[in-house]
Amino acid sequence: MEVTRMSSTASRTYLDQFPAEAKVIKAAFWSSFMALAIGGLLGLVQALHRTDVLRFIDPADYYTVLTAHGVLLAITFTIFFLVGIFTWAVTTSLDRGVVDIRFTWAWYIMMVVGTILVGVSILGGVVDAIPTYADVLFTFYAPLQAHPAFYVGLVLFVVGSWLAGADWFRTWWAWRKENPDERIPLPTFMALTTTLFWYLCTLGVALSILVFLLPWSLGIVDSVNPLLTRTLFWYFGHAVVYFWLMPAYMMWYIMLPKLSGGKLFSDPLARVVFVLFLLLSTPVGIHHQYLDPGIAEGYKFIAMTNTMFLLLPSLLTAFTVVASMEHGARQRGGTGYLGWLKALPWRDPVFTGMALAGLMFAAAGFSGMINAGMNINYLVHNSWWVVGHFHLTVGTAVALTFMAAAYWFIPQVTGKALWSRQLALGQVLLWFVGMTFMSNAMHRSGLFGMPRRTAEPQYQGFNFEPAVGTVGEINAQVALGAVLLTVALAMFLLNMVLTSFNDDSDSLPANTYAGTLSGPEDSPAVLDNLKLWTAIAVVLVIVGYTLPLASIVDSGGLFGPDISGFQLAIETDPALVLESVREVMP
Template identity: 40%
Template sequence: MSTRSIDRRSAEMSLAYVLTAFFFFGIGALAGLLQGLVRGGVITLPEWINYYQILTAHGVLMGLVFTTFFIVGFFYAGMAKTITLPKLSVKLGWLGWVVMFFGTVMAVATISTGEASVMYTFYAPLKASPWFYIGSTLLVIGSWIAGAGMTYAYTQWRKQNTNQRSPLFTFMVMATLVLWYVATLGVAAEMLFQLIPWSFGWTDTVNVVLSRMLFWFFGHPLVYFWLMPAYAAWYNCVPKIIGGKIFSDSLARVVFILFILLSIPVGFHHQLTEAGISEKWKIVHVALTLGVVLPSMMTAFSSFATFEAVGRAKGARGVFGFFKKLPYGDVRFFAPFMGMLFFIPAGIGGIINTSNQMNVVVHNTIWVTGHFHITVGAAVALTFFGIAYWLIPSLMGRQLTKGAHRAGIIQTLFWTVGMLIMSGAMHFMGLLGVPRRTDYTTYMDDPLGLSWMKYETLMAIGGVLLFISAVLMICNAIYLWKFAPVGETEFPMAENSLEVRQQTPRILENWKVWIAILAFLILVSYGYPIYDAIVHAPPGAPGMKTW
């Protein structure tokens, strides 16, 4: 007998987001494979497609589309599990999906015509067709609509449960949405007031300093928009899977509040080498960026404390004996756990990138690409894979079989090894000074350029392993969606009891306080620099299309 973990209408809507995410993930993975093989000198692209098209497609589909669709689907399912969804929330969820899907198709179609080879950062003065910018904007607007559905469900629950703390997962959803709504204001302003009018020819030039400032107002919190859902799974789902409990409800909420406050007013650490921004303001942003280390360290402490508590309860001995008691044969745990391990070097790399002197060594080298991949491509992606293995069958009323577990472990190992090889090569090449964002070249057979090729080839090998893993993931997802035996799969949610939640300080859910503090930090860190970029604007730049 089929038993869905949540009501049918919520399950179908959530599943639409998750399956759409993996559809675009597959296209993005193919683009990534081609990109790696070209850069490694293994293949040459036909004349009708160029390297920067597939580079843009890979970045947009993996960094913006796959993640956003999956996050919305996961969040809707989790909220339906913890507080239930009103009919209006489900309707807004479907409307958001339609707008997001239409915008994505518009943007990808424009990339495929060669009219939007501007990479996922769409840095001006590189100029794309206006339909790429409009499609990307619709993706964001669709996510706003979907977020409105979740916000409505939350506010209705609060009205019906006066003076009660919300379930931890629901709180984390709302914290992530607060960050997302505020962060996307920057990229929305860039699109609506700069790039779209400029691309239509309504203005001749663009203020490059302002456009990049607005992008990174969005660009760095985007990283935490990816990470916070992964953290939500680490705090809520992983403990349940391993037979444990949430380590601390209050600590988890403090972590998400700190992410809201410290992940937005930090964008200048991506622009440390750029002119047009005073070094004084860069120092402010660097200081706030280093503050984000705190909630990440708190999460590491909480996660491993949970692992130890479970291991000790199972009879673990010795300082690290609890590691032997963890369920590595359960893909629901194994995939996110691999993601957690990847996040350790990813966090260290982030500190390096934020530090002015060390940043000068690696800025605009392929080191940055390697860092990006072990953050979103490993820590986040592996966690999302682990979620998908139980989320899809639980929404469909099917079983996560032993065979699916084994296939998932194999898929996770391919991804882990491939990412270690590829990102390891990227980091090492970055230290040698190899640039990122470049097509295959030997620099006219320069000896230095030729000496890099063996590492480029190693990077391509890692990319092949990652593509094999991506194909396995998609096959596993299809099996769990359509062909797994009918039955029941647990929706793991290690929620605290109401009594424990009530002990959590009430102020942690006073959104007015935290949004006000965030607004103050943004005003301090961005107010004058944006004013200066507008009032003392540099000469405007005409559009460029270099490939």
């Protein structure tokens, strides 16, 4: 049966198989690229401003730029790409289209409308003609307050992503009716488990926005409890990290082995990894709040324990993915203990981009362990170290994997061959080099206490003292890295645009993903019991969050003490700032 179905899909692109779905996926990818283009350019503006290489914006506007950079890249770029990949994964692996393509367009349009509302709200911070403000950074918790349109936009975007999840579940239910005895194909399993923890974690941010922040912004309630909104944000804020990472993991599991010339080492291990992410992604958010007063250290300790358990699926992934690449390399003739590395297809930009992204993720694993440790975290908390860390994770492991994947996906959904493989290969290498400069320097500057989220970290009568090197050298590395990353970004976008206008549609690869050495038949059926894993995930969230939330509400009130919002876009009299600083610092 398999062979005959194989022949029906042989040498056919995704566009040939699912033309209607390909259009939605292409639209989602382009939404993602537009966010990447704007957000990436703003990153350059910030890097040059902070390092005092080129300052052409007002320091107060830095936070508008920072908010746009964070929201557009961490939320918009990643999630639009995710919905595209997951729609591809579900339809390809189930070998059937979505149940109703109008529903698919509906959630995509809802996400676009949400993004436009959020983007315009932020833009109001620098354009006087737009009466909005949203200098609340990507984390948007109180006491920073945004215009209601910002929160409404976020709600539309998140609800759109919920409907996308519902779309994948509907498609899977329809397939299950026709195939009642078959195991869930791995790519669909990955999309569904990821969707489940997305539902679980976004409940926190939905509660935060709809009950507290939006009514507060509209003036319906006078104040909120900032610690409560912070905690509800981080309840969502760490899981969102895994939400954008899971499509990258999916690519490493089901594309890298194929590109290497081999098969996925173990389908059961991949399932275990995604189940672990479903269980553990959410009850860890308090590890972002190790320095927050008002949360007892015992609860922080529970969050740290859960976080350390999260290393397990990532280390399992390191083993499974590298073993799959080694399998491919040996099938391609590679030999020796490490000599097989030379047999990998390093001239293929899709492979090289994903492999380098995985390598960067291994480095990010180390700084992540430092962040996760409660006592060591105190030394790097809120410093530029953390920014260095997440530029390795979302900025490289995710972004570089997505860009590399786009070199394969855009031809699949447009039916047009990639414009230039050489440019693509140069682009992924340049991104890797640029990020090595920038992220390494950010980590080092965090070690001597340089703060994050600061427009101009230069102070009168105080100099940072790096143990090795100088501040000037570190700033130069950041600025150089940012320029290289921007050039790489431009190369990527140019290749994507020219691919879309490419007349060449010959020699496109077929729409396939990696086979397995050890298939789902080798794993217990209980791994596919999504209800069971969801129930355990809910219990873990209840255990991890009930007492801290009760304690926060008990001590600070549900709507908090009387807290007025801060709107950073509005000019503040420096004398007033000094006065308020004196109030809190006797």
